[in-house]
Amino acid sequence: MGGIDWGDAPTWIAGVFAAGAAYYARATLKSQQHQINEQRDFIAQQAENLSLERAMLQRDINDRRSAQARQVRLDVSAQGFELNDETGQPELADRWEVVVRNDSEGPLYEVSTSFGDRPASWINGPNTAGRRLRILARSLTATFESPVFDPMQLRSVRPVVQFKDDRGVWWQLSADEELQDIDAPGATIIPAPAPAPHVSPVVTSE
Incomplete structure (x- = not known):
């Protein structure tokens, strides 16, 4: 081994x-x-x-x-219509009436309604076309009326409401209840005027 x-x-x-x-x-x-x-x-x-x-x-x-803004309601109805003699149904409406309801617990500010590029009138006061309702207190309503449109075009022109809540946030609410925050409207920047050109004095000889 x-x-x-x-x-x-x-x-x-x-x-x-x-x-x-x-x-x-x-x-x-x-x-x-x-x-x-x-x-x-x-x-x-x-x-x-x-x-x-x-x-x-x-x-x-x-x-x-958005809690306060979501408590704003719109009641939209067609106005200026005629009743059809045969059917008894309204037709040929030519303007909108929009009732803005503030169901929130605080006031709304600078409330306005527009239809495309055409502003509505706040019908609770004279000469209010294009003007904003400064304050809409809680539980109150404001009624706006659109300009007169061609009855065939009325359905294509829907209202849009703008307002500022009690925290200073601007909102836009459409007729189909689509809510979105927006920049403060009317905040356009106006360019400063150009300085006047310098002109040398003219000296004349005698």
């Missing part, structure tokens, strides 16, 4: 330790990779949760911001 070749024993032992170290390194690397993947999944989940929380918070802010 041959004995152990002790001359190769150090090499053998070193090989065993090297193999063990390599196995340990692979196991450690695999564990670290698993931890990294778990951390990535956790971070991704946290990012998704934060995104949902931000979206919910933004919706809550938007809801609070």
Whole structure:
């Protein structure tokens, strides 16, 4: 029976330790990779949760911001019609009447109604075409009347109401109850006049 070749024993032992170290390194690397993947999944989940929380918070802010404006109601009716002798039905209406109802808990400011580029008249006062109703208190209404249109075109010209809420935000409300915030109307920039050209005095010799 041959004995152990002790001359190769150090090499053998070193090989065993090297193999063990390599196995340990692979196991450690695999564990670290698993931890990294778990951390990535956790971070991704946290990012998704934060995104949902931000979206919910933004919706809550938007809801609070538009709470008063969403309590404004429009009652739109066609006027100036004639009754058909045969059917008894109204036809040939040539203008709109718009009743703005402030069902909110606060006043509205600078209320106006327009039809395309043509303003309505606030019929509760004289000479009000194109003028804004300065204040509409809560639980009150204001009635606007459109200009007279061709009866065949009336349906294509729908009212749009603009107003400012009690927080100073401007809103636009269409006849189909589409509500959107807008920039303050009428904020046009008028360019400054150009400076007058410099004119040298004319010197005449006698």
